[in-house]
Amino acid sequence: MDYKDYYKVMGVxxxxxxxxxxxxxxxxxxxxxxxxxxxxxxxxxxxxxxxxYEVLKDPEKRAAYDxxxxxxxxxxxxxxxxxWGAGFERRGGTPDNEADFSDFFETLFARSGSAxxxxxxxxxxxxxxxxxxxxxxxxxxxxxxxxGATRTLTLRMPEVDAQGHVVMRERxxxxxxxxxxxxxxxxxxxxxxxxxxxxxxxxxxxxxxxxNPHSLYRVEGRDVFVDLPLAPWEAALGAEVQAPTxxxxxxxxxxxxxxxxxxxxxxxxxxxxxxPGDLYVVxxxxxxxxxxDAARAAYQRLQGEFxxxxxxxxxxxxxxx
Amino acid sequence: xxxxxxxxxxxxxxMEEQVDISIDDLCAVCRVERxxxxxxxxxxxxxxxxxxxxxxxxxxxxxxxxxxNRARRAVRLQRDLxxxxxxxALVLDLLDQIDALRRSTQA
Numbered sequence: 001m002d003y004k005d006y007y008k009v010m011g012v013x014x015x016x017x018x019x020x021x022x023x024x025x026x027x028x029x030x031x032x033x034x035x036x037x038x039x040x041x042x043x044x045x046x047x048x049x050x051x052x053y054e055v056l057k058d059p060e061k062r063a064a065y066d067x068x069x070x071x072x073x074x075x076x077x078x079x080x081x082x083x084w085g086a087g088f089e090r091r092g093g094t095p096d097n098e099a100d101f102s103d104f105f106e107t108l109f110a111r112s113g114s115a116x117x118x119x120x121x122x123x124x125x126x127x128x129x130x131x132x133x134x135x136x137x138x139x140x141x142x143x144x145x146x147x148g149a150t151r152t153l154t155l156r157m158p159e160v161d162a163q164g165h166v167v168m169r170e171r172x173x174x175x176x177x178x179x180x181x182x183x184x185x186x187x188x189x190x191x192x193x194x195x196x197x198x199x200x201x202x203x204x205x206x207x208x209x210x211x212n213p214h215s216l217y218r219v220e221g222r223d224v225f226v227d228l229p230l231a232p233w234e235a236a237l238g239a240e241v242q243a244p245t246x247x248x249x250x251x252x253x254x255x256x257x258x259x260x261x262x263x264x265x266x267x268x269x270x271x272x273x274x275x276p277g278d279l280y281v282v283x284x285x286x287x288x289x290x291x292x293d294a295a296r297a298a299y300q301r302l303q304g305e306f307x308x309x310x311x312x313x314x315x316x317x318x319x320x321x
Numbered sequence: 322x323x324x325x326x327x328x329x330x331x332x333x334x335x336m337e338e339q340v341d342i343s344i345d346d347l348c349a350v351c352r353v354e355r356x357x358x359x360x361x362x363x364x365x366x367x368x369x370x371x372x373x374x375x376x377x378x379x380x381x382x383x384x385x386x387x388x389x390n391r392a393r394r395a396v397r398l399q400r401d402l403x404x405x406x407x408x409x410a411l412v413l414d415l416l417d418q419i420d421a422l423r424r425s426t427q428a
Contacts, residue, residue, distance in 0.1 A: 026403070029402055033398065035394050035398055035416070050401070133350065150330045173331060176332045178333075182337075184337075184390045185335050185337040185338075186335070186350070187335055188333050188334045189331050189333040190334075206336075206350060
């Protein structure tokens with residue numbers, strides 16, 4: 001398992017005060033919070049930061065971590081010293097996201113604590129508690145939202161084993177992704193969360209939907225946008241062209257004198273549903289390169305025919321000075 | 322405990338497609354106490370459905386399924402950045418503006 005340098009993650013010295021640590025956490029948390037930052041890898045950074053802060057903000061955990069010494073380097077292969085964990089009492093509840101913490105964290109801080117917790121909980125007679133709800137994000141393709149799909153998910157969840165220890169176990173679930181689902185929506189799978197204690201039922205599993213970025217389409221709520229390049233003569237004279245949609249190609253009539261950036265709406269061709277979204281085809285005009293004599297001659301003929309055409313006529317008024 | 326490897330795919334409910342959800346549903350999904358949801362309503366971060374309105378008993382509040390996403394974002398921001406309800410309202414409004422700007426530069 002890799003050693004984690006929590007001080008380095010938070011960008012503070014080993015001698016930092018609790019106030020320094022809190023300030024550093026706040027500053028970095030604002031920067032990398034996944035609901036705020038669009039930076040690639042922000043979520044991973046935020047998780048790492050949360051783990052580091054979980055340890056360093058708690059004087060007891062920090063002292064235990066400091067005991068390991070300062071000679072370790074981040075990423076170095078790490079084994080806990082013999083007898084580790086004896087006499088280390090873990091207080092308070094489990095934060096939401098602890099299941100996501102690294103093996104390094106689990107080994108140092110979680111295992112002893114959770115074993116104790118479950119020993120006092122699961123075995124006790126007459127205790128009935130509903131299991132926790134779990135949340136996970138599912139990435140799907142836009143096409144899956146048009147047609148529905150089946151996804152196989154692998155989730156890491158804490159479970160109580162035969163000896164009463166809490167262990168991280170991988171679960172594989174097959175989940176039906178319903179047609180018409182949109183980014184940001186939640187699918188509830190009843191009873192698929194953490195098991196309850198005693199006769200308490202299992203919690204639920206909530207899956208939050210997100211779309212993989214698509215090379216062709218942009219999605220806004222129910223509506224889908226696609227850029228459609230046109231040759232200058234197609235835009236000028238009108239044409240019938242094929243346009244891609246997540247449902248397949250459609251024949252599209254381009255009206256004469258179509259300007260670039262014009263949105264052609266295909267009603268109801270967005271994400272399906274009781275109120276289906278629309279598909280917007282955004283026109284672009286692509287110039288053929290003038291890289292042969294024939295091509296240059298063609299542009300020159302065009303120039304001759306349009307000798308009165310001045311695309312900058314409207315700029316003249318403001319530019320007299 | 323082996324709920325894994327189910328033969329038939331599991332079918333869930335899309336929360337947002339449900340007509341409405343109760344304040345207790347919202348608390349359960351966000352894992353917060355009712356008072357925290359009440360604060361979010363008071364700051365206008367989320368709104369109960371108008372049928373009953375804020376004049377109704379808080380225990381009877383119903384929310385549109387679409388509220389779920391916003392409420393979860395709000396709760397995450399509050400917890401992770403230690404914000405109060407008013408600051409959360411401001412952050413979410415600014416994030417909405419950034420989203421709108423980003424979309425308009427993309428199109």
